[in-house]
Amino acid sequence: MISEQDVGGVHIKYLYHCPRQLWLFARGFRPEATSATVQLGEAVHDTSYRRAHPVDLGSARLDDLDGNLWVHETKSSSRPSPADEAQAIHYCYRLRLVGVDTQGAILRYPKTRRTQRMPYEPDWDERARTDIANVRTTVAQPLSPPRPARTRCRGCSYFDYCWSQ
Amino acid sequence: MPTAARTYWLTTSCRIRRKDQSLLIERDHGEHVRIPITDVRDLIACKPVDVNTSVISLLNQHHINVHLLGYYGDYTGSLTAADTATSGETVIAQVALATDPERAMPIARDIVRATAFNVRRIIDRTLLKAPYTVLKNNTEDAPDAASLMGIEGNFRRSAWEVLDTKLPDWLQLHGRSRRPPKNAGNAFISYVNGIVYARTVTALRLTPLHTGIAFLHSTMERQRHSLALDMAEMFKPMFSERLLLRMASRNQLKPHHFDVDSNQAMLSDTGRKLVVAAVRDEFATTVNHRELKRPVAYDELLYLEALKVTRACLEGDTYKPFRIWW
Numbered sequence: 001m002i003s004e005q006d007v008g009g010v011h012i013k014y015l016y017h018c019p020r021q022l023w024l025f026a027r028g029f030r031p032e033a034t035s036a037t038v039q040l041g042e043a044v045h046d047t048s049y050r051r052a053h054p055v056d057l058g059s060a061r062l063d064d065l066d067g068n069l070w071v072h073e074t075k076s077s078s079r080p081s082p083a084d085e086a087q088a089i090h091y092c093y094r095l096r097l098v099g100v101d102t103q104g105a106i107l108r109y110p111k112t113r114r115t116q117r118m119p120y121e122p123d124w125d126e127r128a129r130t131d132i133a134n135v136r137t138t139v140a141q142p143l144s145p146p147r148p149a150r151t152r153c154r155g156c157s158y159f160d161y162c163w164s165q
Numbered sequence: 166m167p168t169a170a171r172t173y174w175l176t177t178s179c180r181i182r183r184k185d186q187s188l189l190i191e192r193d194h195g196e197h198v199r200i201p202i203t204d205v206r207d208l209i210a211c212k213p214v215d216v217n218t219s220v221i222s223l224l225n226q227h228h229i230n231v232h233l234l235g236y237y238g239d240y241t242g243s244l245t246a247a248d249t250a251t252s253g254e255t256v257i258a259q260v261a262l263a264t265d266p267e268r269a270m271p272i273a274r275d276i277v278r279a280t281a282f283n284v285r286r287i288i289d290r291t292l293l294k295a296p297y298t299v300l301k302n303n304t305e306d307a308p309d310a311a312s313l314m315g316i317e318g319n320f321r322r323s324a325w326e327v328l329d330t331k332l333p334d335w336l337q338l339h340g341r342s343r344r345p346p347k348n349a350g351n352a353f354i355s356y357v358n359g360i361v362y363a364r365t366v367t368a369l370r371l372t373p374l375h376t377g378i379a380f381l382h383s384t385m386e387r388q389r390h391s392l393a394l395d396m397a398e399m400f401k402p403m404f405s406e407r408l409l410l411r412m413a414s415r416n417q418l419k420p421h422h423f424d425v426d427s428n429q430a431m432l433s434d435t436g437r438k439l440v441v442a443a444v445r446d447e448f449a450t451t452v453n454h455r456e457l458k459r460p461v462a463y464d465e466l467l468y469l470e471a472l473k474v475t476r477a478c479l480e481g482d483t484y485k486p487f488r489i490w491w
């Protein structure tokens with residue numbers, strides 16, 4: 001249904017945030033990208049990071065890779081989440097696959113002026129491969145995964161879809 | 166449905182031009198209006214409009230549809246933006262659902278019942294109780310969509326008779342007539358129905374569904390957006406019949422709002438503006454949504470309904486057609 005190469009940063013993020021979101025996204029259903037949250041995310045990218053060098057790896061697209069081979073990602077949330085970390089690890093893995101020896105990742109949270117440095121660790125490749133495999137099994141399920149507790153759904157663009165009867 | 170963007174109504178003939186990232190609406194008499202493209206959800210052209218390719222490409226980039234209402238106010242078509250939302254996976258599931266009579270018939274039946282429920286709710290609960298019971302019973306073992314529509318037709322005839330008793334003589338329908346509407350009441354209903362239908366097309370096009378594959382109306386028939394016909398059905402009474410009753414009882418409608426001759430009628434220029442303003446306000450009215458726990462505008466209900474159909478297709482959920490719940 002989805003090949004290893006097709007698994008990108010968004011899939012990883014959704015896998016951690018909500019498997020149901022991943023399942024729906026993989027079926028080509030993209031609710032309008034008009035929620036205030038999405039717009040905020042774009043605005044944060046547009047304004048906070050001007051001399052970036054975005055890198056396009058097909059399905060994965062990273063904000064910036066600096067001269068010392070650190071991956072930079074800017075986030076619109078205020079706190080680091082497991083999803084952010086998994087996404088950074090995924091990008092580093094993808095870069096290493098194409099022969100770029102990344103040093104690790106730097107996550108920025110302009111909203112709270114936090115920066116999280118994540119130096120590369122040897123188990124990352126394994127973690128990234130596990131995540132990719134999990135994405136593929138989740139997507140391949142014939143039935144949609146159940147909804148998590150509603151509190152997790154705040155700001156999710158599938159909210160109206162999942163919660164209206 | 167995005168909150169920033171909204172429907173723009175073009176009630177006089179005009180030319181639309183592009184000015185950077187904005188639409189410039191030029192009228193022959195009257196000021197030019199500039200609308201940032203990000204403010205626009207869709208456009209409803211009630212009168213002829215001129216557009217050029219640069220306008221079309223801007224509309225296209227922003228996935229904006231222009232719906233065209235004809236001379237009599239009936240829906241005549243749309244300039245639809247290139248289809249980017251439709252997903253193959255969803256459409257396959259939609260086709261599977263719509264072509265399996267075991268699963269599609271209950272949906273069609275429910276649409277007819279929900280529509281009748283809403284008609285009764287708007288027009289008269291007591292007087293339509295008996296016809297509604299008849300409809301519920303007869304739909305029970307209707308063999309196919311065509312007979313469902315016949316049953317609905319019978320119910321509608323009773324409903325229009327009751328409706329006439331609540332209208333002043335000159336606004337009475339004396340049976341439904343379209344293309345052309347024979348009298349003022351019919352002209353009003355046709356016009357508002359056309360708008361509701363157009364808005365439904367917009368709502369559906371925000372989902373991954375195919376607008377041509379339907380449950381009640383024959384797939385790809387006549388106006389092509391058969392699914393929009395299915396869905397608009399349940400919402401039309403909430404806007405058309407309700408506004409007609411309300412505007413009549415408040416004496417807001419006057420004979421000069423219509424151009425009537427011996428066997429056809431249509432809204433006059435002032436009538437059209439009045440009706441469009443009323444519909445626009447009605448679309449913006451909000452109601453508290455029980456599950457979403459927030460107020461939603463009436464026109465957002467159309468989009469939420471389209472999402473429900475999506476869920477039925479994609480996840481096999483039971484689809485419960487819209488019934489007025491408040």
Ligand code: SF4
Pocket residue numbers: 017018019020021022146147148152153156157158159160162
């Ligand atoms: S709304 Fe909630 S359940 Fe639905 S996809 Fe989003 S996070 Fe998951």
